[in-house]
Amino acid sequence: MADRRRLALTAGLLGVVLLVAGCGSSPEGSAGPGIQTVDNDGWKGAHLDSPYVVPDIALTDTEGEEFSLAASPAPLKIVFYGYTKCPDICQIMMSTIASALTRVGGDRDKVEVVFVTTDPARDTGPVLREYLDRFGSGYVGLTGDLDTIMKLGDPMKVFIADGKKLPSGGYEVDHSTYVFGVTGDDVNVIWTQGTSPADMAADMIKLLKS
Numbered sequence: 001m002a003d004r005r006r007l008a009l010t011a012g013l014l015g016v017v018l019l020v021a022g023c024g025s026s027p028e029g030s031a032g033p034g035i036q037t038v039d040n041d042g043w044k045g046a047h048l049d050s051p052y053v054v055p056d057i058a059l060t061d062t063e064g065e066e067f068s069l070a071a072s073p074a075p076l077k078i079v080f081y082g083y084t085k086c087p088d089i090c091q092i093m094m095s096t097i098a099s100a101l102t103r104v105g106g107d108r109d110k111v112e113v114v115f116v117t118t119d120p121a122r123d124t125g126p127v128l129r130e131y132l133d134r135f136g137s138g139y140v141g142l143t144g145d146l147d148t149i150m151k152l153g154d155p156m157k158v159f160i161a162d163g164k165k166l167p168s169g170g171y172e173v174d175h176s177t178y179v180f181g182v183t184g185d186d187v188n189v190i191w192t193q194g195t196s197p198a199d200m201a202a203d204m205i206k207l208l209k210s
Helices: 089-101 105-110 125-132 146-156 197-209
Strands: 009-011 035-037 046-053 058-061 066-068 076-082 111-117 140-143 179-183 186-191
Touching: 046 146, 058 146, 076 089, 076 146, 076 197, 089 111, 089 179, 089 197, 105 111, 105 197, 111 125, 111 146, 125 140, 179 197, 186 197
Parallel strands: 076 111, 111 140
Antiparallel strands: 009 035, 046 186, 058 066, 058 140, 076 179, 179 186
C-alpha cells in the first residue's frame, strides 16, 4: 500500500462546487463534503489525506463478464462515471483522460481506464464498447442495475440523478464529473473538469511511482 503521508486536502473548508453533466445540478450537499487543497505537495489534482475506499462490488463489463473495480490488479485505475449519450462533459473528460495517457510514456500499460455508466438502461455492453473505442483501446466499460452502480459510487461521493426528459423524447442524466485515480481499493487523487491533460498525466506518473 502506498505511503499514506499525504499533505493534501481538508474537507469541510471552502469546497469546490460539484460539477455535473447535462443541464441540471445536484442538490446542495448531496455529494458529500467539498474538497479544498491546503498544501498539495506538488499534486495537480486533489490528493486525499484520507482516501475514499472503493467497495468490492461487481458490475458487468462489455464482454458480459463480472468486473470489480476494487479487485482489479491494475497498478493504477482511472475511473469516470458518465454515459454515452451525454451531450457535452463526458466526451470532454474522456478526451482529457485519453490525451493524458499519451503523456504517461512507457508506463501506459500499467494504467486501466474504467468508465462506469450512469445510464444503464441505454448503455448496453455493445453501446459502451463502441463509445469507448473512440477514445482508445482496452478501456473497461461497466454497466449493471442502477442501484448497484450507485452503491459502488456512494463511498466515492458520486452523484447520479434521475434522467431529465427532453423535448425530443430522450433524456439527460445529471451526474458528478470527477475523475478518480485509484490504486488498489483507494481513491488517492480526484481531478475536476478544469484539469489539463498535462496535469493529469503528471499525477498519473506520480501515483505509479508512489
